[in-house]
Amino acid sequence: METVTYQDPSLSTYDIYEFGNGEGTEVVITAGIHGVEQTAIYVARLFVKYFEDHGANGKVKIIPVCNQAAYFNRTRTSPYDQLDLNRIFPGDANGTQSMQLAHSIWQDTRGADYIIDLHCCGQHGSTYVMSLYSQFEHQSALVKLLGFPDVVHSGGARGQLFLEACEAGQQALLVELKGGQPDGMIDFDAADKCFKQLLNFFKYTGNIATTDIDKIVKAHPVRFHERMTTLKAEHHGLFVPYVNAGVHYEHGTILGKLNNENITAPFDCYIAAINYPRYCFSGERMVRIAKTKD
Incomplete structure:
Protein backbone atom coordinates (compact mmCIF):
# COMPACT_ATOMS: atom_id res chain seq x y z
CA MET A 1 0.00 0.00 0.00
CA GLU A 2 1.20 3.49 -0.83
CA THR A 3 0.06 6.58 1.06
CA VAL A 4 0.10 9.74 -1.01
CA THR A 5 0.20 13.05 0.83
CA TYR A 6 -0.63 15.84 -1.58
CA GLN A 7 -0.96 18.63 0.94
CA ASP A 8 0.34 19.26 4.43
CA PRO A 9 -0.98 19.42 7.06
CA SER A 10 -3.38 16.52 7.20
CA LEU A 11 -6.95 17.65 7.86
CA SER A 12 -7.25 15.12 10.68
CA THR A 13 -4.53 16.70 12.80
CA TYR A 14 -4.06 19.77 14.96
CA ASP A 15 -0.94 21.43 16.31
CA ILE A 16 -0.35 22.04 20.02
CA TYR A 17 2.35 24.50 21.01
CA GLU A 18 3.61 24.10 24.58
CA PHE A 19 5.75 26.55 26.52
CA GLY A 20 7.14 26.65 30.07
CA ASN A 21 8.57 24.12 32.50
CA GLY A 22 5.21 22.80 33.68
CA GLU A 23 5.69 24.04 37.25
CA GLY A 24 2.88 26.49 37.96
CA THR A 25 -0.32 27.70 36.40
CA GLU A 26 -1.44 26.03 33.17
CA VAL A 27 -3.36 28.13 30.66
CA VAL A 28 -4.75 26.79 27.40
CA ILE A 29 -5.73 28.99 24.46
CA THR A 30 -7.89 27.38 21.79
CA ALA A 31 -8.97 28.89 18.48
CA GLY A 32 -10.28 27.73 15.14
CA ILE A 33 -12.97 25.47 16.59
CA HIS A 34 -15.02 27.13 13.85
CA GLY A 35 -12.82 27.25 10.76
CA VAL A 36 -14.02 30.59 9.41
CA GLU A 37 -13.27 32.52 12.63
CA GLN A 38 -9.84 33.77 11.68
CA THR A 39 -9.40 36.79 13.95
CA ALA A 40 -9.30 34.24 16.77
CA ILE A 41 -6.76 32.11 14.91
CA TYR A 42 -4.61 35.17 14.26
CA VAL A 43 -4.55 36.08 17.98
CA ALA A 44 -3.58 32.52 18.92
CA ARG A 45 -0.70 32.62 16.44
CA LEU A 46 0.45 35.97 17.85
CA PHE A 47 0.82 34.22 21.20
CA VAL A 48 2.72 31.33 19.64
CA LYS A 49 5.24 33.86 18.29
CA TYR A 50 5.32 35.78 21.58
CA PHE A 51 6.12 32.73 23.71
CA GLU A 52 8.60 31.42 21.16
CA ASP A 53 10.47 34.71 21.57
CA HIS A 54 10.04 35.25 25.32
CA GLY A 55 9.38 31.86 26.88
CA ALA A 56 6.81 31.21 29.62
CA ASN A 57 6.51 30.30 33.26
CA GLY A 58 4.30 27.41 34.35
CA LYS A 59 2.69 25.91 31.27
CA VAL A 60 1.01 27.55 28.28
CA LYS A 61 -0.63 25.40 25.61
CA ILE A 62 -1.94 26.93 22.40
CA ILE A 63 -4.03 25.22 19.71
CA PRO A 64 -4.36 27.86 16.97
CA VAL A 65 -6.51 25.77 14.61
CA CYS A 66 -8.55 23.09 16.38
CA ASN A 67 -10.64 22.19 13.35
CA GLN A 68 -8.35 21.88 10.31
CA ALA A 69 -11.07 20.51 8.03
CA ALA A 70 -13.41 23.45 8.72
CA TYR A 71 -10.47 25.88 8.49
CA PHE A 72 -9.48 24.82 4.98
CA ASN A 73 -13.16 24.77 4.01
CA ARG A 74 -13.72 28.24 5.54
CA THR A 75 -16.84 26.98 7.30
CA ARG A 76 -18.24 26.80 10.80
CA THR A 77 -18.92 23.06 10.55
CA SER A 78 -16.82 20.15 9.35
CA PRO A 79 -17.18 19.09 5.71
CA TYR A 80 -16.70 15.49 6.89
CA ASP A 81 -19.87 15.12 8.92
CA GLN A 82 -21.41 18.64 9.01
CA LEU A 83 -21.13 18.74 12.81
CA ASP A 84 -20.49 21.92 14.80
CA LEU A 85 -17.43 21.07 16.89
CA ASN A 86 -18.48 23.52 19.60
CA ARG A 87 -21.71 21.64 20.25
CA ILE A 88 -20.31 18.12 20.78
CA PHE A 89 -17.72 18.31 23.59
CA PRO A 90 -16.53 16.15 25.31
CA GLY A 91 -16.80 14.13 22.10
CA ASP A 92 -16.55 10.40 21.52
CA ALA A 93 -13.40 8.41 20.75
CA ASN A 94 -15.50 6.00 18.68
CA GLY A 95 -17.70 8.56 16.94
CA THR A 96 -17.49 10.44 13.65
CA GLN A 97 -14.44 12.46 12.67
CA SER A 98 -15.67 15.57 14.52
CA MET A 99 -16.67 13.53 17.58
CA GLN A 100 -13.18 12.00 17.72
CA LEU A 101 -11.63 15.45 17.29
CA ALA A 102 -13.70 16.85 20.18
CA HIS A 103 -12.67 13.89 22.34
CA SER A 104 -8.98 14.45 21.59
CA ILE A 105 -9.10 18.20 22.30
CA TRP A 106 -11.06 17.51 25.48
CA GLN A 107 -8.31 15.19 26.71
CA ASP A 108 -5.60 17.73 25.83
CA THR A 109 -7.27 20.48 27.89
CA ARG A 110 -8.11 18.52 31.07
CA GLY A 111 -5.12 19.68 33.09
CA ALA A 112 -5.59 23.40 32.51
CA ASP A 113 -6.24 25.84 35.33
CA TYR A 114 -7.73 28.23 32.77
CA ILE A 115 -9.15 27.69 29.27
CA ILE A 116 -9.55 30.73 27.03
CA ASP A 117 -11.53 29.74 23.92
CA LEU A 118 -11.29 32.35 21.14
CA HIS A 119 -14.11 32.79 18.61
CA CYS A 120 -15.49 35.41 16.19
CA CYS A 121 -18.95 36.95 15.87
CA GLY A 122 -18.73 38.53 12.41
CA GLN A 123 -17.57 41.86 11.04
CA HIS A 124 -20.90 43.40 12.10
CA GLY A 125 -20.23 42.28 15.69
CA SER A 126 -18.13 43.44 18.63
CA THR A 127 -15.71 41.95 21.14
CA TYR A 128 -17.13 40.57 24.38
CA VAL A 129 -16.83 37.63 26.76
CA MET A 130 -19.32 34.77 27.09
CA SER A 131 -19.42 33.50 30.66
CA LEU A 132 -21.48 31.50 33.15
CA TYR A 133 -20.97 34.14 35.80
CA SER A 134 -24.29 33.61 37.61
CA GLN A 135 -23.89 29.83 37.69
CA PHE A 136 -20.29 29.54 38.89
CA GLU A 137 -18.98 31.96 41.50
CA HIS A 138 -15.39 31.86 40.23
CA GLN A 139 -16.50 33.03 36.77
CA SER A 140 -17.22 36.57 38.01
CA ALA A 141 -13.73 36.85 39.47
CA LEU A 142 -12.17 35.40 36.32
CA VAL A 143 -13.83 37.83 33.89
CA LYS A 144 -12.91 40.78 36.10
CA LEU A 145 -9.28 39.68 36.07
CA LEU A 146 -9.36 39.09 32.33
CA GLY A 147 -10.50 42.68 31.93
CA PHE A 148 -12.64 42.73 28.78
CA PRO A 149 -15.22 45.46 29.42
CA ASP A 150 -18.40 43.55 28.48
CA VAL A 151 -19.50 40.13 29.70
CA VAL A 152 -22.60 38.38 28.39
CA HIS A 153 -24.15 35.41 30.15
CA SER A 154 -23.99 32.32 27.98
CA GLY A 155 -27.23 30.99 26.56
CA GLY A 156 -26.14 27.62 27.90
CA ALA A 157 -25.99 25.55 24.69
CA ARG A 158 -24.46 22.25 25.73
CA GLY A 159 -21.42 20.82 24.01
CA GLN A 160 -19.40 24.05 24.04
CA LEU A 161 -15.80 23.53 25.15
CA PHE A 162 -15.82 26.33 27.74
CA LEU A 163 -19.24 25.38 29.12
CA GLU A 164 -18.47 21.69 29.49
CA ALA A 165 -15.11 22.57 31.05
CA CYS A 166 -16.90 24.74 33.63
CA GLU A 167 -19.31 21.89 34.36
CA ALA A 168 -16.26 19.65 34.88
CA GLY A 169 -14.85 22.05 37.48
CA GLN A 170 -12.39 24.08 35.42
CA GLN A 171 -12.21 27.84 34.94
CA ALA A 172 -13.02 28.58 31.33
CA LEU A 173 -14.65 31.24 29.18
CA LEU A 174 -15.22 32.18 25.57
CA VAL A 175 -14.07 35.43 23.94
CA GLU A 176 -16.04 36.62 20.92
CA LEU A 177 -13.97 38.80 18.58
CA LYS A 178 -15.03 41.03 15.74
CA GLY A 179 -14.35 39.41 12.37
CA GLY A 180 -14.47 35.91 10.94
CA GLN A 181 -17.52 36.33 8.77
CA PRO A 182 -17.61 37.04 5.90
CA ASP A 183 -15.17 34.60 4.32
CA GLY A 184 -12.75 34.38 7.22
CA MET A 185 -11.79 38.04 7.40
CA ILE A 186 -9.41 39.20 10.16
CA ASP A 187 -10.10 42.37 12.14
CA PHE A 188 -6.61 43.53 13.15
CA ASP A 189 -7.82 46.16 15.62
CA ALA A 190 -9.88 43.61 17.55
CA ALA A 191 -6.95 41.17 17.43
CA ASP A 192 -4.50 43.75 18.78
CA LYS A 193 -6.77 44.72 21.68
CA CYS A 194 -7.40 41.07 22.56
CA PHE A 195 -3.68 40.27 22.44
CA LYS A 196 -2.83 43.13 24.82
CA GLN A 197 -5.63 42.20 27.20
CA LEU A 198 -4.53 38.57 27.36
CA LEU A 199 -0.92 39.64 27.91
CA ASN A 200 -2.09 41.34 31.11
CA PHE A 201 -3.95 38.18 32.09
CA PHE A 202 -0.80 36.10 31.62
CA LYS A 203 0.99 38.49 33.96
CA TYR A 204 -1.68 37.87 36.59
CA THR A 205 -1.44 34.08 36.22
CA GLY A 206 2.34 34.28 36.46
CA ASN A 207 2.96 32.77 33.04
CA ILE A 208 4.69 35.99 31.98
CA ALA A 209 7.43 37.27 34.27
CA THR A 210 6.72 40.74 35.59
CA THR A 211 7.74 43.09 38.42
CA ASP A 212 5.56 43.69 41.45
CA ILE A 213 4.93 47.24 40.20
CA ASP A 214 3.24 46.35 36.91
CA LYS A 215 1.81 42.97 37.82
CA ILE A 216 -1.95 42.84 37.35
CA VAL A 217 -3.45 42.00 40.75
CA LYS A 218 -6.72 43.84 40.85
CA ALA A 219 -10.05 43.25 39.20
CA HIS A 220 -10.97 45.36 36.19
CA PRO A 221 -14.36 47.11 35.92
CA VAL A 222 -16.68 45.18 33.64
CA ARG A 223 -20.35 45.40 32.72
CA PHE A 224 -22.39 42.25 33.16
CA HIS A 225 -25.22 41.49 30.76
CA GLU A 226 -27.95 38.90 30.61
Missing part, protein backbone atom coordinates in the same frame (compact mmCIF):
# COMPACT_ATOMS: atom_id res chain seq x y z
CA ARG A 227 -28.44 36.32 27.86
CA MET A 228 -28.49 37.49 24.27
CA THR A 229 -31.73 38.57 22.62
CA THR A 230 -32.26 38.77 18.86
CA LEU A 231 -34.44 41.44 17.25
CA LYS A 232 -35.79 40.01 14.00
CA ALA A 233 -37.64 41.59 11.10
CA GLU A 234 -41.40 41.08 11.36
CA HIS A 235 -41.79 41.62 7.61
CA HIS A 236 -39.78 42.26 4.46
CA GLY A 237 -38.23 45.71 4.32
CA LEU A 238 -35.17 47.92 4.09
CA PHE A 239 -33.22 47.81 7.36
CA VAL A 240 -31.10 50.87 8.16
CA PRO A 241 -29.02 50.74 11.37
CA TYR A 242 -28.64 53.90 13.45
CA VAL A 243 -26.25 52.62 16.12
CA ASN A 244 -22.97 50.71 16.38
CA ALA A 245 -21.98 47.35 17.78
CA GLY A 246 -19.99 47.35 21.01
CA VAL A 247 -21.89 50.33 22.47
CA HIS A 248 -24.42 50.60 25.32
CA TYR A 249 -27.80 52.23 24.75
CA GLU A 250 -30.72 53.16 26.97
CA HIS A 251 -34.21 51.74 26.84
CA GLY A 252 -36.16 53.33 24.01
CA THR A 253 -33.16 54.34 21.90
CA ILE A 254 -33.88 54.05 18.17
CA LEU A 255 -31.51 51.31 16.98
CA GLY A 256 -32.56 51.54 13.33
CA LYS A 257 -35.50 51.50 10.98
CA LEU A 258 -37.25 48.78 9.02
CA ASN A 259 -38.82 50.72 6.17
CA ASN A 260 -40.18 53.70 8.12
CA GLU A 261 -40.76 51.86 11.40
CA ASN A 262 -38.48 52.57 14.35
CA ILE A 263 -36.66 49.61 15.89
CA THR A 264 -36.15 50.61 19.53
CA ALA A 265 -34.18 49.14 22.41
CA PRO A 266 -36.61 47.16 24.62
CA PHE A 267 -34.35 47.74 27.66
CA ASP A 268 -30.96 49.19 28.61
CA CYS A 269 -28.69 47.09 26.47
CA TYR A 270 -25.34 46.25 24.94
CA ILE A 271 -25.24 45.90 21.15
CA ALA A 272 -23.32 42.72 20.45
CA ALA A 273 -23.98 42.81 16.69
CA ILE A 274 -26.02 44.82 14.23
CA ASN A 275 -26.46 44.14 10.54
CA TYR A 276 -25.41 46.41 7.73
CA PRO A 277 -28.01 48.35 5.74
CA ARG A 278 -29.79 45.74 3.64
CA TYR A 279 -33.17 44.37 2.67
CA CYS A 280 -34.30 42.09 5.48
CA PHE A 281 -36.83 39.34 5.01
CA SER A 282 -39.37 38.30 7.62
CA GLY A 283 -37.69 36.45 10.46
CA GLU A 284 -34.16 37.58 9.63
CA ARG A 285 -31.91 38.96 12.35
CA MET A 286 -31.39 42.71 12.55
CA VAL A 287 -29.77 43.25 15.96
CA ARG A 288 -28.24 41.07 18.69
CA ILE A 289 -28.54 42.70 22.10
CA ALA A 290 -27.98 41.77 25.72
CA LYS A 291 -29.84 43.38 28.61
CA THR A 292 -27.55 45.17 31.05
CA LYS A 293 -27.85 43.73 34.56
CA ASP A 294 -29.03 46.09 37.27
Whole structure:
Protein backbone atom coordinates (compact mmCIF):
# COMPACT_ATOMS: atom_id res chain seq x y z
CA MET A 1 0.00 0.00 0.00
CA GLU A 2 1.20 3.49 -0.83
CA THR A 3 0.06 6.58 1.06
CA VAL A 4 0.10 9.74 -1.01
CA THR A 5 0.20 13.05 0.83
CA TYR A 6 -0.63 15.84 -1.58
CA GLN A 7 -0.96 18.63 0.94
CA ASP A 8 0.34 19.26 4.43
CA PRO A 9 -0.98 19.42 7.06
CA SER A 10 -3.38 16.52 7.20
CA LEU A 11 -6.95 17.65 7.86
CA SER A 12 -7.25 15.12 10.68
CA THR A 13 -4.53 16.70 12.80
CA TYR A 14 -4.06 19.77 14.96
CA ASP A 15 -0.94 21.43 16.31
CA ILE A 16 -0.35 22.04 20.02
CA TYR A 17 2.35 24.50 21.01
CA GLU A 18 3.61 24.10 24.58
CA PHE A 19 5.75 26.55 26.52
CA GLY A 20 7.14 26.65 30.07
CA ASN A 21 8.57 24.12 32.50
CA GLY A 22 5.21 22.80 33.68
CA GLU A 23 5.69 24.04 37.25
CA GLY A 24 2.88 26.49 37.96
CA THR A 25 -0.32 27.70 36.40
CA GLU A 26 -1.44 26.03 33.17
CA VAL A 27 -3.36 28.13 30.66
CA VAL A 28 -4.75 26.79 27.40
CA ILE A 29 -5.73 28.99 24.46
CA THR A 30 -7.89 27.38 21.79
CA ALA A 31 -8.97 28.89 18.48
CA GLY A 32 -10.28 27.73 15.14
CA ILE A 33 -12.97 25.47 16.59
CA HIS A 34 -15.02 27.13 13.85
CA GLY A 35 -12.82 27.25 10.76
CA VAL A 36 -14.02 30.59 9.41
CA GLU A 37 -13.27 32.52 12.63
CA GLN A 38 -9.84 33.77 11.68
CA THR A 39 -9.40 36.79 13.95
CA ALA A 40 -9.30 34.24 16.77
CA ILE A 41 -6.76 32.11 14.91
CA TYR A 42 -4.61 35.17 14.26
CA VAL A 43 -4.55 36.08 17.98
CA ALA A 44 -3.58 32.52 18.92
CA ARG A 45 -0.70 32.62 16.44
CA LEU A 46 0.45 35.97 17.85
CA PHE A 47 0.82 34.22 21.20
CA VAL A 48 2.72 31.33 19.64
CA LYS A 49 5.24 33.86 18.29
CA TYR A 50 5.32 35.78 21.58
CA PHE A 51 6.12 32.73 23.71
CA GLU A 52 8.60 31.42 21.16
CA ASP A 53 10.47 34.71 21.57
CA HIS A 54 10.04 35.25 25.32
CA GLY A 55 9.38 31.86 26.88
CA ALA A 56 6.81 31.21 29.62
CA ASN A 57 6.51 30.30 33.26
CA GLY A 58 4.30 27.41 34.35
CA LYS A 59 2.69 25.91 31.27
CA VAL A 60 1.01 27.55 28.28
CA LYS A 61 -0.63 25.40 25.61
CA ILE A 62 -1.94 26.93 22.40
CA ILE A 63 -4.03 25.22 19.71
CA PRO A 64 -4.36 27.86 16.97
CA VAL A 65 -6.51 25.77 14.61
CA CYS A 66 -8.55 23.09 16.38
CA ASN A 67 -10.64 22.19 13.35
CA GLN A 68 -8.35 21.88 10.31
CA ALA A 69 -11.07 20.51 8.03
CA ALA A 70 -13.41 23.45 8.72
CA TYR A 71 -10.47 25.88 8.49
CA PHE A 72 -9.48 24.82 4.98
CA ASN A 73 -13.16 24.77 4.01
CA ARG A 74 -13.72 28.24 5.54
CA THR A 75 -16.84 26.98 7.30
CA ARG A 76 -18.24 26.80 10.80
CA THR A 77 -18.92 23.06 10.55
CA SER A 78 -16.82 20.15 9.35
CA PRO A 79 -17.18 19.09 5.71
CA TYR A 80 -16.70 15.49 6.89
CA ASP A 81 -19.87 15.12 8.92
CA GLN A 82 -21.41 18.64 9.01
CA LEU A 83 -21.13 18.74 12.81
CA ASP A 84 -20.49 21.92 14.80
CA LEU A 85 -17.43 21.07 16.89
CA ASN A 86 -18.48 23.52 19.60
CA ARG A 87 -21.71 21.64 20.25
CA ILE A 88 -20.31 18.12 20.78
CA PHE A 89 -17.72 18.31 23.59
CA PRO A 90 -16.53 16.15 25.31
CA GLY A 91 -16.80 14.13 22.10
CA ASP A 92 -16.55 10.40 21.52
CA ALA A 93 -13.40 8.41 20.75
CA ASN A 94 -15.50 6.00 18.68
CA GLY A 95 -17.70 8.56 16.94
CA THR A 96 -17.49 10.44 13.65
CA GLN A 97 -14.44 12.46 12.67
CA SER A 98 -15.67 15.57 14.52
CA MET A 99 -16.67 13.53 17.58
CA GLN A 100 -13.18 12.00 17.72
CA LEU A 101 -11.63 15.45 17.29
CA ALA A 102 -13.70 16.85 20.18
CA HIS A 103 -12.67 13.89 22.34
CA SER A 104 -8.98 14.45 21.59
CA ILE A 105 -9.10 18.20 22.30
CA TRP A 106 -11.06 17.51 25.48
CA GLN A 107 -8.31 15.19 26.71
CA ASP A 108 -5.60 17.73 25.83
CA THR A 109 -7.27 20.48 27.89
CA ARG A 110 -8.11 18.52 31.07
CA GLY A 111 -5.12 19.68 33.09
CA ALA A 112 -5.59 23.40 32.51
CA ASP A 113 -6.24 25.84 35.33
CA TYR A 114 -7.73 28.23 32.77
CA ILE A 115 -9.15 27.69 29.27
CA ILE A 116 -9.55 30.73 27.03
CA ASP A 117 -11.53 29.74 23.92
CA LEU A 118 -11.29 32.35 21.14
CA HIS A 119 -14.11 32.79 18.61
CA CYS A 120 -15.49 35.41 16.19
CA CYS A 121 -18.95 36.95 15.87
CA GLY A 122 -18.73 38.53 12.41
CA GLN A 123 -17.57 41.86 11.04
CA HIS A 124 -20.90 43.40 12.10
CA GLY A 125 -20.23 42.28 15.69
CA SER A 126 -18.13 43.44 18.63
CA THR A 127 -15.71 41.95 21.14
CA TYR A 128 -17.13 40.57 24.38
CA VAL A 129 -16.83 37.63 26.76
CA MET A 130 -19.32 34.77 27.09
CA SER A 131 -19.42 33.50 30.66
CA LEU A 132 -21.48 31.50 33.15
CA TYR A 133 -20.97 34.14 35.80
CA SER A 134 -24.29 33.61 37.61
CA GLN A 135 -23.89 29.83 37.69
CA PHE A 136 -20.29 29.54 38.89
CA GLU A 137 -18.98 31.96 41.50
CA HIS A 138 -15.39 31.86 40.23
CA GLN A 139 -16.50 33.03 36.77
CA SER A 140 -17.22 36.57 38.01
CA ALA A 141 -13.73 36.85 39.47
CA LEU A 142 -12.17 35.40 36.32
CA VAL A 143 -13.83 37.83 33.89
CA LYS A 144 -12.91 40.78 36.10
CA LEU A 145 -9.28 39.68 36.07
CA LEU A 146 -9.36 39.09 32.33
CA GLY A 147 -10.50 42.68 31.93
CA PHE A 148 -12.64 42.73 28.78
CA PRO A 149 -15.22 45.46 29.42
CA ASP A 150 -18.40 43.55 28.48
CA VAL A 151 -19.50 40.13 29.70
CA VAL A 152 -22.60 38.38 28.39
CA HIS A 153 -24.15 35.41 30.15
CA SER A 154 -23.99 32.32 27.98
CA GLY A 155 -27.23 30.99 26.56
CA GLY A 156 -26.14 27.62 27.90
CA ALA A 157 -25.99 25.55 24.69
CA ARG A 158 -24.46 22.25 25.73
CA GLY A 159 -21.42 20.82 24.01
CA GLN A 160 -19.40 24.05 24.04
CA LEU A 161 -15.80 23.53 25.15
CA PHE A 162 -15.82 26.33 27.74
CA LEU A 163 -19.24 25.38 29.12
CA GLU A 164 -18.47 21.69 29.49
CA ALA A 165 -15.11 22.57 31.05
CA CYS A 166 -16.90 24.74 33.63
CA GLU A 167 -19.31 21.89 34.36
CA ALA A 168 -16.26 19.65 34.88
CA GLY A 169 -14.85 22.05 37.48
CA GLN A 170 -12.39 24.08 35.42
CA GLN A 171 -12.21 27.84 34.94
CA ALA A 172 -13.02 28.58 31.33
CA LEU A 173 -14.65 31.24 29.18
CA LEU A 174 -15.22 32.18 25.57
CA VAL A 175 -14.07 35.43 23.94
CA GLU A 176 -16.04 36.62 20.92
CA LEU A 177 -13.97 38.80 18.58
CA LYS A 178 -15.03 41.03 15.74
CA GLY A 179 -14.35 39.41 12.37
CA GLY A 180 -14.47 35.91 10.94
CA GLN A 181 -17.52 36.33 8.77
CA PRO A 182 -17.61 37.04 5.90
CA ASP A 183 -15.17 34.60 4.32
CA GLY A 184 -12.75 34.38 7.22
CA MET A 185 -11.79 38.04 7.40
CA ILE A 186 -9.41 39.20 10.16
CA ASP A 187 -10.10 42.37 12.14
CA PHE A 188 -6.61 43.53 13.15
CA ASP A 189 -7.82 46.16 15.62
CA ALA A 190 -9.88 43.61 17.55
CA ALA A 191 -6.95 41.17 17.43
CA ASP A 192 -4.50 43.75 18.78
CA LYS A 193 -6.77 44.72 21.68
CA CYS A 194 -7.40 41.07 22.56
CA PHE A 195 -3.68 40.27 22.44
CA LYS A 196 -2.83 43.13 24.82
CA GLN A 197 -5.63 42.20 27.20
CA LEU A 198 -4.53 38.57 27.36
CA LEU A 199 -0.92 39.64 27.91
CA ASN A 200 -2.09 41.34 31.11
CA PHE A 201 -3.95 38.18 32.09
CA PHE A 202 -0.80 36.10 31.62
CA LYS A 203 0.99 38.49 33.96
CA TYR A 204 -1.68 37.87 36.59
CA THR A 205 -1.44 34.08 36.22
CA GLY A 206 2.34 34.28 36.46
CA ASN A 207 2.96 32.77 33.04
CA ILE A 208 4.69 35.99 31.98
CA ALA A 209 7.43 37.27 34.27
CA THR A 210 6.72 40.74 35.59
CA THR A 211 7.74 43.09 38.42
CA ASP A 212 5.56 43.69 41.45
CA ILE A 213 4.93 47.24 40.20
CA ASP A 214 3.24 46.35 36.91
CA LYS A 215 1.81 42.97 37.82
CA ILE A 216 -1.95 42.84 37.35
CA VAL A 217 -3.45 42.00 40.75
CA LYS A 218 -6.72 43.84 40.85
CA ALA A 219 -10.05 43.25 39.20
CA HIS A 220 -10.97 45.36 36.19
CA PRO A 221 -14.36 47.11 35.92
CA VAL A 222 -16.68 45.18 33.64
CA ARG A 223 -20.35 45.40 32.72
CA PHE A 224 -22.39 42.25 33.16
CA HIS A 225 -25.22 41.49 30.76
CA GLU A 226 -27.95 38.90 30.61
CA ARG A 227 -28.44 36.32 27.86
CA MET A 228 -28.49 37.49 24.27
CA THR A 229 -31.73 38.57 22.62
CA THR A 230 -32.26 38.77 18.86
CA LEU A 231 -34.44 41.44 17.25
CA LYS A 232 -35.79 40.01 14.00
CA ALA A 233 -37.64 41.59 11.10
CA GLU A 234 -41.40 41.08 11.36
CA HIS A 235 -41.79 41.62 7.61
CA HIS A 236 -39.78 42.26 4.46
CA GLY A 237 -38.23 45.71 4.32
CA LEU A 238 -35.17 47.92 4.09
CA PHE A 239 -33.22 47.81 7.36
CA VAL A 240 -31.10 50.87 8.16
CA PRO A 241 -29.02 50.74 11.37
CA TYR A 242 -28.64 53.90 13.45
CA VAL A 243 -26.25 52.62 16.12
CA ASN A 244 -22.97 50.71 16.38
CA ALA A 245 -21.98 47.35 17.78
CA GLY A 246 -19.99 47.35 21.01
CA VAL A 247 -21.89 50.33 22.47
CA HIS A 248 -24.42 50.60 25.32
CA TYR A 249 -27.80 52.23 24.75
CA GLU A 250 -30.72 53.16 26.97
CA HIS A 251 -34.21 51.74 26.84
CA GLY A 252 -36.16 53.33 24.01
CA THR A 253 -33.16 54.34 21.90
CA ILE A 254 -33.88 54.05 18.17
CA LEU A 255 -31.51 51.31 16.98
CA GLY A 256 -32.56 51.54 13.33
CA LYS A 257 -35.50 51.50 10.98
CA LEU A 258 -37.25 48.78 9.02
CA ASN A 259 -38.82 50.72 6.17
CA ASN A 260 -40.18 53.70 8.12
CA GLU A 261 -40.76 51.86 11.40
CA ASN A 262 -38.48 52.57 14.35
CA ILE A 263 -36.66 49.61 15.89
CA THR A 264 -36.15 50.61 19.53
CA ALA A 265 -34.18 49.14 22.41
CA PRO A 266 -36.61 47.16 24.62
CA PHE A 267 -34.35 47.74 27.66
CA ASP A 268 -30.96 49.19 28.61
CA CYS A 269 -28.69 47.09 26.47
CA TYR A 270 -25.34 46.25 24.94
CA ILE A 271 -25.24 45.90 21.15
CA ALA A 272 -23.32 42.72 20.45
CA ALA A 273 -23.98 42.81 16.69
CA ILE A 274 -26.02 44.82 14.23
CA ASN A 275 -26.46 44.14 10.54
CA TYR A 276 -25.41 46.41 7.73
CA PRO A 277 -28.01 48.35 5.74
CA ARG A 278 -29.79 45.74 3.64
CA TYR A 279 -33.17 44.37 2.67
CA CYS A 280 -34.30 42.09 5.48
CA PHE A 281 -36.83 39.34 5.01
CA SER A 282 -39.37 38.30 7.62
CA GLY A 283 -37.69 36.45 10.46
CA GLU A 284 -34.16 37.58 9.63
CA ARG A 285 -31.91 38.96 12.35
CA MET A 286 -31.39 42.71 12.55
CA VAL A 287 -29.77 43.25 15.96
CA ARG A 288 -28.24 41.07 18.69
CA ILE A 289 -28.54 42.70 22.10
CA ALA A 290 -27.98 41.77 25.72
CA LYS A 291 -29.84 43.38 28.61
CA THR A 292 -27.55 45.17 31.05
CA LYS A 293 -27.85 43.73 34.56
CA ASP A 294 -29.03 46.09 37.27
